Amino acid sequence: SHFGFNSTILQPQYLWQMGWKDQITQIKSLGFNAIRVPFVPDTLYNTTPVDELSYVVPDLNRDLLGKTPLQVLDLWMAEADRQGMYILLDFHSVSMQTQYQTWFIDNPADFHLIYNNQAYTKDDWIRDLVFVAGRYATLPHFLGIDIYNEPNGVVRWSAGDANMQDAKNFWKPAAEAAATAVLAANPNLLIFVQGITANWDGIENSSIPMNWGENFQPERYQPLDIPSNKLVLSPHTYGPDVYVKSSFSAANFPANLAADWDALFGQFYPEHAVVIGEWGGRYGQGTGGHQDFVWQNALVDYLISKGNPNTFYWDYTPNSGDTGGILDDNLNVIPDKMALLQRLWGAAPPTNQPPSSGSLTVFDDATAPRWALDPWSATSTVQGQVVKSGVSAVEVDATTWGGISFDSRDADWVWTDQPGNLYSSLSFDVSAGPVVGAAMSSLQVSLDLGWGLSAQISNYVPSFAPGVWYHVVVPLSVMNPQSVPFKKIMFQNNAESDLTFYVDNVVLIQ
Known part of the structure; x- marks a missing residue:
């Protein structure tokens, strides 16, 4: 109501x-x-x-x-x-x-x-x-x-x-x-x-x-x-x-x-x-x-x-x-x-049960072990001013086509394949922060599987309000229709203007 x-x-x-x-x-x-x-x-x-x-x-x-x-x-x-x-x-x-x-x-x-x-x-x-x-x-x-x-x-x-x-x-x-x-x-x-x-x-x-x-x-x-x-x-x-x-x-x-x-x-x-x-x-x-x-x-x-x-x-x-x-x-x-x-x-387990053991937290206040945060044509900051829950979220200041990736690797650059048939969806929270950039409608999320296999976040959040967080669940079949292994989760500004956005609580859900 x-x-x-x-x-x-x-x-x-x-x-x-x-x-x-x-x-x-x-x-x-x-x-x-x-x-x-x-x-x-x-x-x-x-x-x-x-x-x-x-x-x-x-x-x-x-x-x-x-x-x-x-x-x-x-x-x-x-x-x-x-x-x-x-x-x-x-x-x-x-x-x-x-x-x-x-x-x-x-x-x-x-x-x-x-x-x-x-x-x-x-x-x-x-x-x-x-x-x-x-x-x-x-x-x-x-x-x-x-x-x-x-x-x-x-x-x-x-x-x-x-x-x-x-x-x-x-x-x-x-x-x-x-x-x-x-x-x-x-x-x-x-x-x-x-x-x-x-x-x-x-x-x-x-x-x-x-x-x-x-x-x-x-x-x-x-x-x-x-x-x-x-x-x-x-x-x-x-x-x-x-x-x-x-x-x-x-x-x-x-x-x-x-x-x-x-x-x-x-x-x-x-x-x-x-x-x-x-x-x-x-x-x-x-x-x-x-x-x-x-x-x-x-x-x-x-x-x-x-x-x-x-x-x-x-x-x-x-x-x-x-x-x-x-x-x-x-x-x-x-x-x-x-x-x-x-x-x-029907979207979550009963309160007396733990989350599914198959779910994998990628970012929650910090990147999970054996995951790394990497920007390209962007700066990324784990900060505590604009946060969905906990104490920290990722701020991304991206130039044209810039963004970040959560990489499935350790500090020594040893990579781990994530099985494409294990997870059903990708869950995350996203915000434009205090000012909604004109390019927010172009923001997309994808895996490292090639051009065209991406999810336009505007399909899940038709418009952004200043200071508001939105919870998004993207079926992995949108970004990985063949269920092949992947190593990166990528958030990209797909526009020709600069963009600031925030990401929190990134989880792969079984």
Whole structure:
């Protein structure tokens, strides 16, 4: 998730330090293929230019200056679609000021929360859902709409609670009405429906500790009347950094969590599509301490066991108070969180297992034993100012066609062949540093196997942002289709202008 359009600034967070297009590029470069974008009615109707709602770095966001929130959302949707990112719009609340428990406001004491200081009805909510469904219907990567975020409090699934019989608070018929209208406006969309808190109907187990939006138990006996090929059940679940459940203090924590997840939402997969719409936390650095680290790993283990890696992680930027983001306060990617997500996606081993013995680290703070760093038409420096992780990375200042190679040899120039059929890919982190050189798009990586067998890094990082590191994994088949032995890993400026770039964490992966 990348929030901001739902908050009082009505635009993506951190545009006071980052470029909006660069944010999308970075999210894609990290391996995400979809972004959940929360919005509110204010996003659609507030006409104040976004640069008057919050400071926006002009040089990085010039095309947003003077634009209304809706105009900025239009640009954002088009750019994310252009970059091939799937988009889930999330109707996050009826107000930018607070997370309201229902999809309507009929209490006059709360009218001040609404953009026009009037009641906001169920029909208004459906009108706004239909509006965005139709407005972005031509974007092929517009995936779906999460129709309301975390209905809670007075909300019940449907009839059944003797203490809450007002049908206006029943989520099931409201969600069905919204889905019907949205699909009429845009039949290509998926309808993401969140759960509720306890239904108190005497049928479900209402004593299970649950988050807002997490409980789907009534779906088993009061199923949603939404086409099954369009319905996505989208629970929210959080650990102790966000909400401390009684289950976290149980003697059998975290082994006790899977049964609760099964009851609340897991029982429906794979009968239904189930995509967790929010989860996250500071992963050991927040109020929940190490317990949140344990909880997040337990959820990943659970999802792997269910064969369901599809989730939306909360969130991208660091300023979500209880969870933090994928980026830290210095806007560096947090490697532990990314390793957790890559494990879920199947790109990394479980946390209780060491890296594959077949992986070979070539550079991590220093060149590995029996490897050497050699520049040509360039200078290379192992420095500590611009670093992805650890204490050092390689700075390369290359002239025309210059670059560096990591050579598989010792200090006495005794070379060692690396078997071409042993490794599947080359992994590394790359940055343009504080200033993006015009030639960054020409940077390529190859082995010492001849002209033409190279990987253009721009195929993996479409554009670079100042000071941002990008993790790249290149299949060795791109650079070594015949799987022959090689002795060098080469990074080259393939342009007629000088270029400075930085490389860190170079690993051959089995």
